[in-house]
Amino acid sequence: MRLLWLRHPLLVLLAVQTALAAGDVDKKVECDKGDSITAAAADLAVEKTYVLHVSGTCNENVFIDNFEGISLTIEGDPSATIQGLLNNPGGQPVVFVSNSRRVTLVNLTIQTTGGVTPNDNPVGVAFNLCRGCQVSNSVVNTSRVGINLINTQATIVGITINGSAMGSSGLTVLGDSNATVINLSATALLVESGCWWIRAAVCDSTRFL
């Protein structure tokens, strides 16, 4: 009986230590004060769960590479905007997650900058070799591709993609990816010779055939 009594506090202590080691880590990213999501998501430990609470407008191309922690959530708190930047040479996605797992983007407005020239943002959100990744409750405004998945396993939930130029794509899923998509609203306005292409009846359809 006495041994059993002694065992309980030890077990409790062990559980507390485990919980602390594997517990949530919350970080504030206040972009209007100059914080960067990329910087906040760099060099994270593998045994923890991270939540980045983002506010304001972040003028950056977010790059997350090789995150192998328990999970990483980048959350607009309550909302945030990520505005992409031009990059020379070669435009980059506004949010690029590569070789990572369990990365979630939520409550964000993600906007590409520029159009179709080489230095513009080609993609709003790009997941490349991402496992268990997710984008939810967010808006992507793009003149190119909204969300691009390559060799990725992802869930897309409650997303609005607004395409704003000829040839833009909403969601592209490539290269042995596996995606679950729930409540996706993808809309584009195809512009041709100053004619806003909303319904075929408005313009001359033969130009597109």
Added chain:
Amino acid sequence: MDQGSRVRLNAIPVSSSSNQGYSVGMQVRGGASLEAAAPCNPVGCIDVHDNALSGVQIISGQATFNGVNVTNNNQGILVQNSGTLSYAGPASITGSMGGLGGVGILVTHNSHAVIFGTNTSTGTNITGNSGRGVAVASNSSVQFVGPMNATNITGNNGAFNIACDGSSLITGTSTLAATTITCVDQQPSSVVIP
């Protein structure tokens, strides 16, 4: 979608999924697989509409649709180059507006489509397209599956609502609501046993 990818597209009311204003609303190609399903009864459907070239293109890929409306596109659904389509209602393919090319479903170049009728909600409808309702060509086939009179292919422009070339086959014509068909090789039974 391309290169062997798999996607499951769902809509859960009260919100829904929609895809509009692109050149092609959805494109499934290169061995990719798309499963799109929604409780379309009659709201809450997935809507692919007002796209400039095609609502859906399935090119060497496969797609399974349940509760997907394809409306007011230049062309409805194109299945080609060994593509396969499974389309089930309640749902509608209507208002394709590309003249004779504004076909509801065009199945061509060694491809296959199976169209399931339903008597629930608004039914399975391929109506009001500017071209054929269903057109089948180049060693392709379409299978209609009952229940009886549950698939409505009517009111499409042109002399016939369903048309085939000489190399193609449709089966299950007995399950269709009254329509007009010009297919040399057609079978009333959905599954034909030689």
